[in-house]
Amino acid sequence: MEDVATEYYRELLRRNLLQSDPLSYRNGGFTMHDLLRALAQFIAQGEYFSGEVATLARTSLASQEMKLRHLSISGDFLEISPEIVKEHTSVRTLIILGIPTNTLPEDLFQKLKCLRLLDLSKTNLMVVPESASSLVHLRYLDFSGSMISRLPETIGNLSNLQYLILQACEQLSELPKSIANLYKLRSIDLAGTRVIGIPAGIRQLIYLNRVINFVTNDQRIDGARKCYSSLEDLKPLINLRTITIVNLERAARAQGSILKDKIHIYHLKLSCSSEGWPYQQEDIARIQDVFEERLFPPSSVENFTIEGYFGMEFPTWMKNRDLFLNLTRLDILKCRNCSQLPLLGQLPLLDHLEIHGAWSIKHIGPEFMGSAGREAAFPKLKSLILEDMPEWEEWTWEAKDDARVMPVLESLWIERCPRLKSLPQGLVHHATNLSYIWIEESHSLTVIEGFKSVQKAYLARNNGFERLTDFPSVQVLEIEDCPALLHHVGVLPSLQMLIWRDSSMRFLPEWMLPHPVDPIFPNLQRMSITVGDVLTLKRCLINGPDSAKIQHIPNVYMEVMDRPDFISFTKEPFRFLYKSS
Template identity: 30%
Template sequence: MHDLLRQLACNISREECFIGDVETLRGEYMSKLRRVTAINYKDKLVLPSMNKVEVKVRTFLTVNGPQSIEDALFKRFLLLRVLVLNCSLVQSIPNYIGKLIHLRLLNLDYTRISCLPKSIGSLKNLQVLSLRWCDDLHTLPSAMTLLSSLRCLDLLGTKINQVPKGIGKLKLLTCFGDYPVGDGSDNAVIQDGWKLEELSSLSQMRYLCLVKLERAAHCSRNAVLTDKRHLQKLILEWTEHGEGSYSKEDVSNTEKVFEQLIPPHNLEVMCILHFLGQQYPTWFGATCLSSLMSLVFIGVRSCVHLPPIGQLPNLKFLRIEGAHAVTKVGPEFVGCKKGDPVCDELVAFPKLEWLIFADMPNWEEWSFFEEEVAAADVRGEDGAAEIRKVDAQPARVRLLPHLLKLQLHGCPKLRDLPQQLGKDTACLKELSLSGRSNLKAVEDRPMLSEVLAIGYCEGLERICNLPQVTELRVSGCPNLSHVEGLGSLQRLLLGEDMQEVSSRWVPRLQEEHQRLHGEDLVDNMGKR
């Protein structure tokens, strides 16, 4: 905001808004105040004397959070709609908070509270309760199930071990961050987590994050998620453990539970975190995920193959990170098998714009289509024709027609990129490669149109025939000795470790640029 506009806004609202040390407030001003931001420099937040003053403050926020707040805040500010105490060192909330019956939003993120008072159940108008990253909070009171107006319950990063039975009573919930899953075997009022069945009555859900899914038992209902026609974002998270720390029974149970978590057709964003199974559910395809726009896999260590998601009609963003068991990515990823008639007019990843692979240390081969065996003209010593495998691309296939950015980070064994990348991907603007010591060359990518960024590819030797690339960024490539065929290059950024090795080919780039554009590339060269 421009300083003059800010000054005008402050001047107009000066009688309704206060920012500063609340101890300096005078009683005669309190009747007009509606919004208070308390900047505190002491261990305890102390309010000024307000005898016989009608307080109509609706919003109270803290900055430089105190260690404690006197009960007067909860006794005098009875008309509060918004109370934000996040990032403070407050360790407890007084029972008197139950008197704030008009409260709509309560934010206790990053506080040191260890419990919530039972009186919180009296907040019948509370719509948002945010308890993110409360490291000392491990139990939720049974009164939580009385918050009949609650729309959002956010427990992100808070390690809740005990929860009240009956969360399904909060039928207006639309946002639930870090729903701790349990098997519900003890049938007690307070349990170690909620059963998946308790989600059945939460039909208004728009955002849902399920954590500790390894503890889930079989669902009695397969439609626990399918009937949530408003659900747009779904996160499924298993607790991360070391490889080999789960039994075969654990893996089998995880795969069965995942098979039952069939999402609704309207889902737009899905994240799979630390799935410990070895195979994806059968519904993982275009039918159930037809509206999906963003898909993220992180820490899926045991699955040997990637799921067949190449025909998801609306997918725009795909990130796959930590797929340690994958050694080969083939046509199953596209969703096309050899001899399948749909391949004749296949559009692979029809709307995908951003594709990211990261931390895949065992990935060696990447192809999009079935390999066919063809006899070459070259003959061996015994006169027999040598056999060479080539990608057999169907005649009318459209591959990644809208891909803009491709990133590969931490894939050291990947030997080469599919030839179709940069040839058939007409919209590809940016290719970023790092930590891939097995790559020898990046060449013959005529459709790559803007940026090529390469970092710490020790084995890289050649960058050739990239006629539309306008910006080249290189660092950590000590063996890069041959760079040419970059006729459109306008900007070159080199790491400090590239100064010596680049002296072999930068002069040729300068000559080429001078010949084609009539200006010196040095004028457009950056150093980093």
């Protein structure tokens, strides 16, 4: 079913019937063009309604023959009349948006026998009406982001339910035992809940292919008469494609991998919480055995996240190149005890790598690249993120012509690495496709130079950063609280926009003065500067001591943090506006 749906989805993209949504593109969001949506609404009129419940009430009164199949309403329909919904007995899809009340009428769903999809997400709903258990044809049930604290035991009556979405139900801590009766369930999402365990019997749900936040609980709590599913209960679920396993610090030692034979898994996340940090040596030894023996992944994995692992060394299977031939994304998060990264450079399809919270890493060198001979290391890598590594001091990487490394890297993000002294020459030499660089809170870095392909750079809160040179292609430069950078910035011939925020700036740097022969910013079109003092702003007024540093720039905007004072300057036609508080 999912394969067919994916093909339909791709076909919609190929035909441009779906377009990327700028507001949610990073999360894979897409939208439909307004004209196409209007056409679909026109074709479906009489069967489809989306809007305020008051409008629906008027429409229903005006057209007694309306036979709605799909209904999406917003507003407080309880204040008008819940009968407005009840009378549409043929409805297949019901989406209720933003209801302010926390309860629904108990009999709301009794007559909606044809309902296939029910979406009550992002509402204040606290109690699920018992009548919801009578929706025997229901396939999709979404409570995500609601205030519900429990599900009724009768939810097990939804014999055709395939998708149960409980994401971000922050008050939910327990699932009913009858969950095990949902034999056709294909997807369950518990991310962002407080659920402490999955009821016993999940091994019976053999059609499950997506499980988000399977809560590890290998200990059975007999005293409380509660019995939870353990990792062993995942073994029969051979159709899994996406699985997130959390609270692995509770896992017990056992023989045999629970994942290795699941050849359809493409998205895998293994997570330990930090509740017991710092862990005892006994726990460290146990978690190393659990990951090594029980969590050996299949070679089908394309997207892999390991989070909160507190072993002293990464599992040996993470060094197995042949195991990850299909891997495109790897996130290594909060693995605080590991002092050496696994060999990752030879993963042929890896295009995104994030290393976050590697507190024990002090040195990154050839063992990370793994390049042998003329074979390229990280041949497909486009995005590299290195974040929250407080002990990291050195990144060694020689600039050798015979070893191609990161040839297609586009984006480099380094944040909260305060001891890193320099960026390697190998990065400058090999990453010739790099177009975006972000460096933040890396106070030991003093110089960044030689990145000839970078077009956009963001530099923030780097206290030791003194010099920026040899960036011939940079078009957008954003600098925030880098006080030492006032001393030297080299010629930036392609720069078109400069954004500078510095609360400690008391005057504009001397290198901003126009040079008649060799200007530092020959193509600069816009400059935005935010300072922390009104006196700094006033230095740039006409005939002020810093006025000559901005008057050669076509468009300038200066402001003071947390104050209404600003300067707006346009060179041609000349316009100078100053506002003071």
